[in-house]
Amino acid sequence: MEFSSVNALCLHLISLAFQRCRLSEQICRLSVILNRSSSSQHPSVQISISDTGIGSCLKEFQDLNFSWGGITEKWDGMLSVNTTSISDPEIYNYQFSLKENRSSRRINRLPSYQKNGAKFSGTEVFLSFAQSLDILLADVRSFLQKMLILRIPNIALQLVAEDSDVPGSRYEKVFLANKPMQSPILASNLQHLKSGFEEYVLTHGNSLNSKCNSCFPCWEHLKVGSGRACCSETELVMEAVIVISNVSKDNSTCLRESGDKTEVMYFKDFSPCTIPQSSMKALKSVGWRRYGLNLTGTAQQDGRALLEWENLPTDTQIDIVLHSYHQQTMIRAPRKESQTGRNLVKRAVKLSLDDLKNKHAGALLSARATKICSYAPDLGKTIAGLILSSNDLEFQGECLSLLGLQSQRVGAEIVENRIVQRIVSVIEMNDKKDQKTQEAAPFLFDDDRLREEEFQENDEGDYNMTALGD
Ligand SMILES: *[C@@H]1O[C@H](CO)[C@@H](O)[C@H](O)[C@H]1NC(C)=O
Ligand SMILES: *[C@@H]1O[C@H](CO)[C@@H](O)[C@H](O)[C@H]1NC(C)=O
Ligand SMILES: *[C@@H]1O[C@H](CO)[C@@H](O)[C@H](O)[C@H]1NC(C)=O
Ligand SMILES: *[C@@H]1O[C@H](CO)[C@@H](O)[C@H](O)[C@H]1NC(C)=O
Ligand SMILES: *[C@@H]1O[C@H](CO)[C@@H](O)[C@H](O)[C@H]1NC(C)=O
Ligand SMILES: *[C@@H]1O[C@H](CO)[C@@H](O)[C@H](O)[C@H]1NC(C)=O
Ligand SMILES: *[C@@H]1O[C@H](CO)[C@@H](O)[C@H](O)[C@H]1NC(C)=O
Numbered sequence: 001m002e003f004s005s006v007n008a009l010c011l012h013l014i015s016l017a018f019q020r021c022r023l024s025e026q027i028c029r030l031s032v033i034l035n036r037s038s039s040s041q042h043p044s045v046q047i048s049i050s051d052t053g054i055g056s057c058l059k060e061f062q063d064l065n066f067s068w069g070g071i072t073e074k075w076d077g078m079l080s081v082n083t084t085s086i087s088d089p090e091i092y093n094y095q096f097s098l099k100e101n102r103s104s105r106r107i108n109r110l111p112s113y114q115k116n117g118a119k120f121s122g123t124e125v126f127l128s129f130a131q132s133l134d135i136l137l138a139d140v141r142s143f144l145q146k147m148l149i150l151r152i153p154n155i156a157l158q159l160v161a162e163d164s165d166v167p168g169s170r171y172e173k174v175f176l177a178n179k180p181m182q183s184p185i186l187a188s189n190l191q192h193l194k195s196g197f198e199e200y201v202l203t204h205g206n207s208l209n210s211k212c213n214s215c216f217p218c219w220e221h222l223k224v225g226s227g228r229a230c231c232s233e234t235e236l237v238m239e240a241v242i243v244i245s246n247v248s249k250d251n252s253t254c255l256r257e258s259g260d261k262t263e264v265m266y267f268k269d270f271s272p273c274t275i276p277q278s279s280m281k282a283l284k285s286v287g288w289r290r291y292g293l294n295l296t297g298t299a300q301q302d303g304r305a306l307l308e309w310e311n312l313p314t315d316t317q318i319d320i321v322l323h324s325y326h327q328q329t330m331i332r333a334p335r336k337e338s339q340t341g342r343n344l345v346k347r348a349v350k351l352s353l354d355d356l357k358n359k360h361a362g363a364l365l366s367a368r369a370t371k372i373c374s375y376a377p378d379l380g381k382t383i384a385g386l387i388l389s390s391n392d393l394e395f396q397g398e399c400l401s402l403l404g405l406q407s408q409r410v411g412a413e414i415v416e417n418r419i420v421q422r423i424v425s426v427i428e429m430n431d432k433k434d435q436k437t438q439e440a441a442p443f444l445f446d447d448d449r450l451r452e453e454e455f456q457e458n459d460e461g462d463y464n465m466t467a468l469g470d
Helices: 006-024 133-149 189-202 277-284 337-359 367-374 376-388 393-402 412-432 448-469
Strands: 028-037 044-051 078-084 090-097 108-114 122-130 155-163 171-176 223-231 236-246 262-268 294-301 304-310 316-326
Touching: 006 028, 006 044, 006 122, 006 133, 006 155, 028 133, 044 133, 133 155, 133 171, 133 189, 133 262, 189 223, 189 236, 189 316, 223 337, 236 337, 277 294, 277 304, 277 337, 304 316, 316 337, 337 412, 367 376, 367 412, 376 393, 376 412
Parallel strands: 028 155, 262 316
Antiparallel strands: 028 044, 044 122, 078 090, 078 122, 090 108, 155 171, 223 236, 236 316, 262 304, 294 304
16 A cells, blocks of 8 residues: 555554554544644644553554655655553663655654553554544544444544634543443444444444434344454454335435435445445446346445446435454465455445345345235235135135135225235245245245244355355
């Protein structure tokens, strides 16, 4: 990775601090302080990024590649780093210049400070460059908000910005991932991602500070599905979360920047990043049609990946997040990674679509099932007519009891509705199965519990088949 703007480099330095926090597995604070001052010759913003995570091994700074070609900001290329690990007796201070090439970069070691027996660890990085405080603040804020989607429970993020020439300009915000009750510290990464992403959707892609009740009249009814695919060979994991929401579009403040399109958020190794081409391709090859979705195109705009749909119901909004990481972050196995990565995207997305479909009756029905469902009312009326017009009371009673109705004196409408419900639920049940294994359609008049069990067995069978088929 090569950084060609100081803003992008700052975001990367924040991401490095976030990883040091994450790996510490202790309660950790990450502070970003932006301070603009014109007192020196050139007005500049001083940036301090500090964390109480594990100390830095410096390699992460030595390895930085900075391209000076197109840089518009005024920067001397200097990074100052103070760092200490829990077992170090002192705080080490270093300086180095990114103007020097990576291979020949020298590290200037400054006098260190004794910790006098105190036990703590952490890192602080300073740099200073000429940039508009507003632009930098906006970039950093939206980056931290993206980080928050991961909901790593041990990390608190703090952002402070001040223009020391403007009295009262101090801005401060604390972002906490661990909202009590919602994400217990032992929950999996995927559970955290799920809850963080729901929050993201409900705050409109974080353009709002709190959940927007007027845009989500029934926000507790978000439909959420998640899936996790991994590949033992490379220890690579792909997690996906899909949220389908019903956003009131009467209110223009409820519209997203991306409109009806789906923005796919991408995280790699616990850091927001642009989606790789291979993952975009994988998204295109997901069998969306089986879920009644008609993908008409994909686009990449300003580093954002967009999916375009056709025939999406007016108020429907689909949001997707993908997170790819190595189960043991220290081990890298780049062999065949893009190939397996592509399959993993496809599988994780499919698993989350299936999960959503299983949890929400009537969601993500294929176009075919939707069409068949549209015949259900007529069919229900006809069958109800046949039953109720029969002179054979024993037959009638048996039909009604199979439909779960007690008395023979129930109205035609109730019988009809019950039959329609049964037909629709059978269609939905069939639609959840892979098309390959659809020979044996369940019976209309059948014991629900038996069918449920049978269905679950089939479902697992299907999944294994797909996994092998991939
Ligand atoms: C910098 O470039 C080298 C060589 O291309 C690469 O190995 C290294 O990972 C890059 N550093 C970062 C932080 O991306
Ligand atoms: C910004 O710098 C000024 C002058 O050095 C200092 O007084 C102020 O406390 C700093 N603000 C922050 C948020 O660190
Ligand atoms: C951090 O480093 C800076 C300069 O590199 C130094 O002035 C400062 O005293 C250091 N802070 C600590 C706590 O060691
Ligand atoms: C760094 O490397 C580039 C080519 O890779 C070269 O053009 C440039 O002169 C080098 N700069 C320094 C300071 O060594
Ligand atoms: C979506 O919300 C509108 C009202 O805002 C409602 O009329 C419609 O039935 C809802 N659709 C779904 C699928 O919940
Ligand atoms: C539109 O949404 C905003 C943000 O939630 C809300 O403050 C405003 O009252 C809404 N306007 C209407 C007309 O519903
Ligand atoms: C999906 O889009 C294609 C291309 O626009 C169109 O031909 C097709 O009829 C659409 N299918 C559905 C089910 O909407």
